[in-house]
Amino acid sequence: MDDSGRLVKARARYVSALMQGESILARSVVDQAIGFGASRADIYLRILAPAQVRIGELWHEGVINVAQEHLATTITMEMMDFLRNGMERGPSLGVRAVVTPVEDDQHFIGARMVADFLAMDGWDVDFLGSGTPANDLAEFVRNRDADVLALSVTLPEFLPNVTAAVEAIRKLRPDSPRILLGGNALKHAGQDPDPLGCDAVAHNIPDALREARRLVGLTKRKLTLDEQLTLLGRRINAARTSRRMTQQELAQASGLERTYISMIENGRQNLTIEAALKIANALDIQPSDLLAQP
Template sequence: MSVASRRTLDDPGVFEEFLTLVGEGDEYGAVEVVDELLDGGVPPQRIMIDLIGGTQARVGELWAANRWSVAREHAATAISERALAAVAARTNVRPSRGRVTIACVDGEWHALPTRILAEMLRLDGWRVDFLGANVPGPHLVTHLHQTGPDVVALSCMIATRLPRAHAAITACRAAGVPVIAGGPGFGPGGRYAQRLGADAWAAGAEEAVYRLARNWPPHGQDPQLPAYLADEEYTYVVRNRPELIGTAMRQLTGAYPAMRDYNQRQLDATAEDMAHIVDFLAAALYVSETAVFTDFVAWTGSVLQARGVPPVALRVGLGTVQSQLRDFPAATAMLTAGVRLING
């Protein structure tokens, strides 16, 4: 390839082409693009973060806007993973730093961001154990005892996983291994990460690489941090989750007449939405942060609107859960805040 024809990330057409390729499931075309960029001298870090990571964010936006189906989103993610693997295959670096374990918390299936972090850390000289998605806490701890890493990088993309993230962080620190947390599930600026006991938080792969290389290990945690955050309201919601969802579905059928004409697929989707309402409410109660719940309500409202579901459906759905929790002031206040958000 001549110098004049070298491809760079300065050309916005590269991003559009790559998005088209992953959207069409064209693995070979996507790999060709990253190979051409590498041949043209583009740093692999920029390909992973800007092209692959940026495209994946765009894929999520297209799904939320109801322009891409779940199946297409999943297929595109698989192609992005293959392109990432192609970059990794051409950028081997011998370890010169310590050993890091990278994992998604139990129940967390969004593994591509952590895979990008794994490859970024390999390029920076770390020996990486990438455990992938949905790693149960006991399995993570067993791995730590078997391998003795210097640090665990733990990802939580969705706030409903915060209680499990807390359990994993606590177990890692009990094993003597510090934790750097990442992912939007830990809240804006990682506000819940320290509360759950993490030693540090990073906004993305680049920041994690920087912190681990230059500011690690961090200063010790505040010994006054609570060891357990859940209270009786959280415990009640979790223990009674099936009943809360089932009762809400029965009440919703009567309170929202349009639901009587739903087919089975629509009923299943509604039940899933009600489960998310209960799960995000539980997560908000766990960390005592209303924003965990209201941020979810705002996002769900936009997703449902893109799918032709009127705001009144979500408002009624929130009301069916609220009516069951009248004796729980924190939960009631959070649900009221969610309803007001929809009304506004």
């Protein structure tokens, strides 16, 4: 079975563990995923995040109650704490993000995931957990000299709190940070962030990373060697997994060692032009696709 199929099965087992309230069983699913080569990012995006969405759906359908939903959230937070400890932070980008749910919004899993991925990307990140009152948030953002404020709003009734937070921040700090908005409530609000006073919206974690970088102009500057190697590794990983190839299969197709592929995907190997060509050919992509500036 390929990695994609394994992740689908792992997600189903993980949802089952959450419904049973079994943290040990949930941890075993995560350990097994790591064992068959899934990256921590894959586990976040393809197991934990969709599982939490499913748990929310089951609650709305009346299959599970609030207590069960809360326990499921607690278990997933435990899994995220475990995975976070093993994540490697990318080279520092010299920018800071504050990530938080809006005031009164107690759903924070998505915001926590965005905070973790920003940290992996090299951002300095302050994650505030529960929603913070608008004026206190504005003061905190000013004192921390944040470049981006990422707000999460999960329910439509909390959308007015987005506007309140934005107004408080703009009032207190004229050169306020760029504001990125995400969360399930956007499905009801549409995609235009202007009515809420925000600079951009994100509908998933990869969106949030791209938009955060765009908002501070990181896509326009030249990357350092370490940043380029990290980006190159992520592109190779994305191309490989999208083709449902394992690292061993890519190694065989390119004539390289699997450990060498692993080091490249983790940004720890300065590969030669010959190796880049072999990998590009094995993935059936242009070498320029791997090396292009973001």
